[in-house]
Amino acid sequence: MFEPIRIVDLFSGPGGLSEGFATCKNKEGQNAYAIGISVEKEKAAHRTLRLRSFLREFSDFPPEYYSWLKDGGDGPDWKDLYPDEWLRASEEALCAELGTPDATELLSGAIKRIGGAANGRTVLIGGPPCQAYSLVGRARNSGKKDYVPAKDQRHFLYREYCRVLNEFSPAVFVMENVKGMLSSTVEGLAIFGQVRADLESSGRGYKLYALSGDENTELTPQHFLVQAEDFGIPQARHRVIIVGVRRDIASRLPHWFSPRLKKSERIVTVADVLSNMPLLRSGLSRNDSPAAWREAMETAIQHVEGSIANYSGEDKGTFVATVNEVRARLASSSLQGRWSPVRTPLPATIPSKLRSFLNDPRLSTLHGHETRAHMPSDLSRYLFAACYAIAEGSSPKSPKFPPAIAPQHVNWTSGKFDDRFRVQRWNHPSSTVTSHISKDGHYFIHADPCQCRSLTVREAARLQTFPDNYVFLGTRTEQYVQVGNAVPPFLALQIAEAILPIFDYV
Known part of the structure; x- marks a missing residue:
């Protein structure tokens, strides 16, 4: 045997x-x-570990698992539903x-x-x-x-x-x-x-x-x-x-x-694994609503447009065209949700073995694909950085930020903050996903300037190659830490x- x-x-x-x-x-x-x-x-992290140990007890995950992911909430009482499997998982995954x-x-x-x-x-x-x-x-x-x-x-x-x-x-x-x-x-x-x-x-x-x-x-x-x-x-x-x-x-x-x-x-790129995910808007740290976000985005676009005279990249034409495209998309789209109830298909460009590893056709939604809130002043920096990355093929260092957009930090020009805002470029692998993603989103700006936000937990998990049915438990900050500390x-x-x-x- x-x-x-x-x-x-x-x-x-x-x-x-x-x-x-x-x-x-x-x-x-x-x-x-x-x-x-x-x-x-x-x-x-142990709760996440134990849940996954429990799910491995089944050749097919329990139907209650998919219902929970679809409906949300605190989740089923697995110990009550499947006592033997839960006991074995609890004996396997120790918190110590x-x-x-x-x-x-x-x-x-x-x-x-x-x-x-x-x-x-x-x-x-x-x-x-x-x-x-x-x-x-x-x-x-x-x-x-x-x-x-x-x-x-x-x-x-x-x-x-x-x-x-x-x-x-x-x-x-x-x-x-x-x-x-x-x-x-x-x-x-x-x-x-x-x-x-x-x-x-x-x-x-x-x-x-x-x-x-x-x-x-x-x-x-x-x-x-x-x-x-x-x-x-x-x-x-x-x-x-x-x-x-x-x-x-x-x-x-x-x-x-x-x-x-x-x-x-x-090479597998950011676009390969993220480009087909549901579009989400960023949140606002105060008084968040779809209308307030659109107003904040319009202000961010105006700030970026107002700084074009100080643009220091090589391809100003593409930068301007990208900013104009963001304005047009913002006017024509219904982008207003911070999470999506649907799960879009994985991009066809993903190599087949990785695609099979990530995919679970039984899923109807993506757990953890929800944006966090940003200060309105950061939206203009995210927008500038993402448009710059498309125009120049690289994420802008601090000297590339126009004075009107740069943070008012006394040490901003000291050289210690050169990489403070980092865009994950579509046609490259991402930078290293670390636990720092839990602190703020500045190092992990989404490649799509229209979404103007940092990566969600699910997007970070995709870059780490966790299957889409892998759920991280705890607060969102704790989930980011778990993803950043993991081995792909x-x-x-x-x-x-x-x-x-x-x-x-x-």
Whole structure:
């Protein structure tokens, strides 16, 4: 009887890695992997994780799920409707802080149970929290008085991952982290070198593999950097991903074998995944209504038109034509909703495998496709930036903003805010979707100037390649954080496929 490979998922977030592995099929079309346990400390992310674990209990999601997405509200009482499935999901998705005694005890019991039934076919996945490694986080920490990197335990959370490697001794592990890990140091020592050494010596010992790069050269830190846009993700997301194979298993692999991601035939763009979504207007931070928004948009257009004399781009004609088009569309369209009750088809330009991954024909609406509110003064900046991106092919840096539109910040011209407003261009992958999207929308301006807004949670989730039926729970701010912190599930699927042949030798 076929038994799937068992997964232990640490620092799970909303479940991006888990989703990719859980959807991976073997040659017979069976689910190649099954999640044994996943652990996440943030309550909202854990709720999302548990809901998805529950849904995986069914070959077809329950009808009540689709009714809830269509009708809205707080959602069904799953525990009452499906007590057995909900209990199994609650046992699989744990809300616990790794490294604490309680979490260690819970995890140890689960590891013994999973390892005992898996016949050696096990994988450890996860990404220790990365704030201390990220370039932004390091800049923020450097400004803190009395900050001592060696005392920041976030630098060493990967050691909890290593502790589990020692206890679990999986056949394979996959660890993900931010690019900044490659250059982060503590007391002058490169953290990545220590991470590699600790991973290699954990448990019974592991041989490390890089998923991209030239397999015929000696591995360098840069070989472990995966650029997601090379592999069909509509986002320029660069992350460190380390694959480890237990040495006794690695010794059985053919000398030529190395788990590799296959580059996609073409780059997937923002337009590929967002262009056919229902059109939504932005909201206003005060006194919002369709009429007030149209009035605010008319004022924004006038501000932009009034600054054309100070336009510093190369293609002023296209810029002016784009602004005129926005005015015409605004006059002729019925664009007034901040959310849409309908679900439009996925764009035909999406590559078929990704399209199939995102699509669920049973959906009648898109959960989380609702705009947030912006200050009226920001509408003119969003409008200018989006029109500029269409005319010039790039998002404008702060010196390109006319004085009449630029924010009245004392540091606006200091160089620290050059990228304060960033448009996600139609014909390119997006910039990296991060948890900062929860703070404001300035870094994530929609490519369509007529909508004049930041991205919705669902749009950010599309760029992260979460399936359209993947629901994020919690407040909207918490949902944005979950999406930004996740591993793109479609990339996780490809990782799961790349390491699958290893289990022929376990």
